[in-house]
Amino acid sequence: MNYANFPLDKRKPLPSSDAVTAEDFIDVERLLSMAARQAKVVAVCAAIGLFLGVLYLQTTPPTYMATSRVLIDEGLNKVVDEVSAASVSMQTDSAILSQIEILHSARLAAVVVDKQKLDQNDAFLYPP
Incomplete structure (x- = not known):
């Protein structure tokens, strides 16, 4: 059974492998919605990395x-x-x-x- 074709969390199901055409292969709207959902995670990770970098620069003596x-x-x-x-x-x-x-x-x-x-x-x- 192919679970990738079942809609989960209001996602669009993947088209069946025999119905895929060159135009439908990359769905830009779906990619943008995935990026929007993960924007908070990326921003939090970037903020944590920036904080740790500044902390390291402040606490490390110059060599x-x-x-x-x-x-x-x-x-x-x-x-x-x-x-x-x-x-x-x-x-x-x-x-x-x-x-x-x-x-x-x-x-x-x-x-x-x-x-x-x-x-x-x-x-x-x-x-x-």
Whole structure:
């Protein structure tokens, strides 16, 4: 038994499958009435979503992200040197690794903090 052809809640019954023509396939009035019936549900869901979005923006603290890049190129300074390419690359690699370790050094960071008095600077400790 095909329940789609029975009128429920004052809806128009679907036409039988053999009587469907190209003009009657999409009933615009029926689509508009369906949209009108669901307009309140869509509006309530949109209002709830908007409220939750505003609540999230008000309660979430701002997050800042900073990135940096360091370019270390010892080859530019040693262009005129008459040293073999292998030794230059080995010296460059070791110099780069040394400079990376300096950047990661906690002791160096502590010296910078003490010298610049960053532990007493409110703008540094509590950024806006």
